[in-house]
Amino acid sequence: MDKQTIYKKQTASKSSRTKPAEVRLDELMNAAEALFLERGVEATTITDITDKAGVGKGTFYHYFASKNDMLTALAKRYTEQFVEAVQQAIDACDAGDWAGKLRAWIHANVETYVKTYRTHDIVYNHHHHHDRSNQAKKDILNQLSEIIDGGVAAGIWAPAEPRVVTLLIYAGVHGATDDIIAAQLESHALFAQNLADACLKMLPARAEN
Incomplete structure (x- = not known):
């Protein structure tokens, strides 16, 4: 992973932490819904969801135990x-x-x-x-x-x-x-x-x- 990608992920993660919890949750769910509609559930990974939402995996697992839990x-x-x-x-x-x-x-x-x-x-x-x-x-x-x-x-x-x-x-x-x-x-x-x-x-x- 290049430095620019790492920087973007770190910036997105810092930005997400400043948002209210309900906003972060809504954005995470919106990202998942959009990807499920575009690619299908099986083809969408948790990494795909967190990348689209601009959050780390820790944020996902704070709210959900699994992809099925999110569904x-x-x-x-x-x-x-x-x-x-x-x-x-x-x-x-x-x-x-x-x-x-x-x-x-x-x-x-x-x-x-x-x-x-x-x-x-x-x-x-x-x-x-x-x-x-x-x-x-x-x-x-x-x-x-x-x-x-x-x-x-x-x-x-x-x-x-x-x-x-x-x-x-x-x-x-x-x-x-x-x-x-x-x-x-x-x-x-x-x-x-x-x-x-x-x-x-x-x-x-x-x-x-």
């Missing part, structure tokens, strides 16, 4: 960011607009998934996304359950089995979005609108006395 953290971050993006769309609706909230949940799920599916596939293909105990699925399902249960409590909808409808809408939205990703469909907004129309038909209105 677990990336999966958790991905889920948190996904749920937050969907929640922001829901919160933009009026408090009692349950149909609007459901449409917002569907639109945000479609748009966010389409934009981030490559990261999704990387972090979850290594963590058995279809495991029945998957926490990411639970978090997103909880958002949907709150909307459907809220509409039922408000007397807007009266499905015989709210939980069954919740599961069907969840599976349908994510399965349908996988299909448009594979088809490379450009009009996501129209697709999401049609999908929301179909999902709302699964929620019958309460019968008038």
Whole structure:
């Protein structure tokens, strides 16, 4: 290793130590995510990650025991960011607009998934996304359950089995979005609108006395 390279590594290491811990961690994870997307997980080494982040290996091992440990953290971050993006769309609706909230949940799920599916596939293909105990699925399902249960409590909808409808809408939205990703469909907004129309038909209105 030449002197210039050594100097750059030392300078980067000193600079990284002056940053807050959460900034260093975020930059390290951003570097790993970018490399995983570019090269794949198996082809990316810890040295590659620390070099791109401009930190030493000691910084990596301060936060993570291994590359798999980092993948677990990336999966958790991905889920948190996904749920937050969907929640922001829901919160933009009026408090009692349950149909609007459901449409917002569907639109945000479609748009966010389409934009981030490559990261999704990387972090979850290594963590058995279809495991029945998957926490990411639970978090997103909880958002949907709150909307459907809220509409039922408000007397807007009266499905015989709210939980069954919740599961069907969840599976349908994510399965349908996988299909448009594979088809490379450009009009996501129209697709999401049609999908929301179909999902709302699964929620019958309460019968008038």
